[in-house]
Amino acid sequence: MATDAEALPAGGEKKQNEALVITASSLGTVFEWYDFYLYGLLATALSHHFFAGVNETTGFILALMAFAAGFAVRPFGALVFGRVGDIVGRKNTFLVTMAIMGLSTFAVGFLPGYDTIGIAAPIILMILRLLQGLAIGGEYGGAAVYIAEHAPPGKRGFYTSFIQTTAMLGLILASSFVVGLRTFMDAETFNEWGWRLPFIFSILLLGVTMWIRLQLEESPVFQRMKAAGATSKAPLKEAFGEWRNLKIVLIALFGAVAGQAVIGFAAHLYPLFYLERVAKVDGATANFLVATALLLIIPSFVFFGWLSDRIGRKPIMMTACVIAIFVYFPAYKALVAAANPAMAAAVERAPVRVIAHGGECSFQFDPIGKNTFDRTSCDIAKSYLAKNGVNYANVEAPAGTTASVRIGERTIAVPDPAGLDAAARRAAVAAFGAAAKAGLDAAGYPDKADPAEVNKLKVIGILCIFGILATMVYGPLAALLVELFPARIRYSSLSLPYHIGNGWIGGFMPTIGFAMVAATGNIYQGLWYAVVIAAVTAVVGILFLPETYKRDIEA
Incomplete structure (x- = not known):
């Protein structure tokens, strides 16, 4: 310098x-x-x-x-x-x-x-x-x-x-x-x-x-x-x-x-x-x-x-x-595994799979906010899992198959929204959410990390x-x-x-x-x-x- x-x-x-x-x-x-x-x-x-x-x-x-x-x-x-x-x-x-x-x-x-x-x-x-x-x-x-x-x-x-x-x-x-x-x-x-x-x-x-x-x-x-x-x-x-x-x-x-x-x-x-x-x-x-x-x-x-x-x-x-x-x-x-051991254990013990025809599944992102992801059974399933941060794998099913979610050995049916009016569709989505939540809880998936376990x-x-x-x-x-x-x-x-x-x-x-x-x-x-x-x-x-x-x- x-x-x-x-x-x-x-x-x-x-x-x-x-x-x-x-x-x-x-x-x-x-x-x-x-x-x-x-x-x-x-x-x-x-x-x-x-x-x-x-x-x-x-x-x-x-x-x-x-x-x-x-x-x-x-x-x-x-x-x-x-x-x-x-x-x-x-x-x-x-x-x-x-x-x-x-x-x-x-x-x-x-x-x-x-x-x-x-x-x-x-x-x-x-x-x-x-x-x-x-x-x-x-x-x-x-x-x-x-x-x-x-x-x-x-x-x-x-x-x-x-x-x-x-x-x-x-x-x-x-x-x-x-x-x-x-x-x-x-x-x-x-x-x-x-x-x-x-x-x-x-x-x-x-x-x-x-x-x-x-x-x-x-x-x-x-x-x-x-x-x-x-x-x-x-x-x-x-x-x-x-x-x-x-x-x-x-x-x-x-x-x-x-x-x-x-x-x-x-x-x-x-x-x-x-x-x-x-x-x-x-x-x-x-x-x-x-x-x-x-x-x-x-x-x-x-x-x-x-x-x-x-x-x-x-x-x-x-x-x-x-x-x-x-x-x-x-x-x-x-x-x-270190931040949320309960989640890591649940993923290994009871992996989540969405069984659906890929052509009926939307990309779970809507930049204009108009898609409620409730038009197909696959969308209902994936929207719930994405919102709750649940890791899942996709299993291809024949066209026309109503989607289902498998949590470990437990299978949860997803409602087919075709033909339902808006109120009935909302009720069906809510019912699926409750059933999926119960299945995830039973499999040990936590809603949030336990601070004591981090x-x-x-x-x-x-x-x-x-x-x-x-x-x-x-x-x-x-x-x-x-x-x-x-x-x-x-x-x-x-x-x-x-x-x-x-x-x-x-x-x-x-x-x-x-x-x-x-x-x-x-x-x-x-x-x-x-x-x-x-x-x-x-x-x-x-x-x-x-x-x-x-x-x-x-x-």
Whole structure:
């Protein structure tokens, strides 16, 4: 750093304290991920208040879609703000992105629900999510580039790894806030208005973050480029319109970021939803378990960032992708057994099967809320099981067969709704629900996990395994992306693959995963999404991703 500053002509950029650079950039990441994690942590409350016009299963998936909507537009934000960052500068760009994101989050705390303003509620919520997603599209790239361009040679992995640690701190802060509120508030009060407080509190985080970032100077690499007239006049065209650069963007996406995204989401958000929706652990306990595991693995981000400065970025990241392929299915099964042993035992002892003709079964997801899933016997059966998070297998039956549900050796007939009027259909569905509930109770299927039976140490241990894999891909990632691209188009070039990976591939993992579970009845089906993408990244990365840790990033 001293050498960089002293090498400049008089009037060059001011030398900055390295700790301030890391803290200011990383605090933005804390705030950024605090905002995004709140949507995941409060998906059930958001579903209740903003998607009350649809059935429960669809409402939860729609809440996840609102969560994912912010991720969907992140690549567009990467293009907009990446271009600005390469032309105008790193510092001012991520000041703007932080302000947009923070104010959008704050506004959610005061947004009226569906019961007050009807369909306008989810529409406004979606708009706020889209604004956040656009802003975050420029945030990560700015922080990664800013820190790396201040880091001494041989320490870029170590310095930039702090960005990832603070992402986890954002989750821990959000989790702690939500758990604290749920602990000191009764459930009714929290669900009525207490869930709004974490969004309102974010205005304080925004103020602190903006104040600290205003103390920063522009990055020395950008200042030197600007002084020399070497900045790009058309960074998007140069980054994505020239094959020599576009090729590296594609390799970065499929050979690094895609795997990092699914491994990261399989370590924090997906387990949280999984514990609540599948293992039926109460929300406060699930939040506590995930936050505790993430707190324990935080030093690993820095360790793997430091290690990547010595042995390279690629071997660490590819090793994590390969391990994930073989670990996820057995580890998630172990997670269910540890979190809800009664459920795991019931699934083994008395598996549930839906016997029906596949052509009469609907996909158990209705984005407009018009399908009550009561038009066929198969739909009645699957709707009940999906709503209650029951793992089941499908057994094909001849066309025209009225569906039945087999719980172990017990068979429960499903009513055929054909020819029934609306009132009779509702009565038939209710009667089936009561019979299915009695059958599940008799087979030992619990309505929720018994808090006394949750093996917290084992759950945390399994979550730590997921977390260590995430730190192996996250720790070296920022340095790798910075080193892959030339300085004049760096902000644009690294932001797009990062946000396509984390915005589209990773951000939709919870939504797609739970839609796959709802459609098939197999509570582990959604894991295929992560396994396949990790495998693709391992192959592409091993074959095509260059090693970068000794590169000069001034060029």
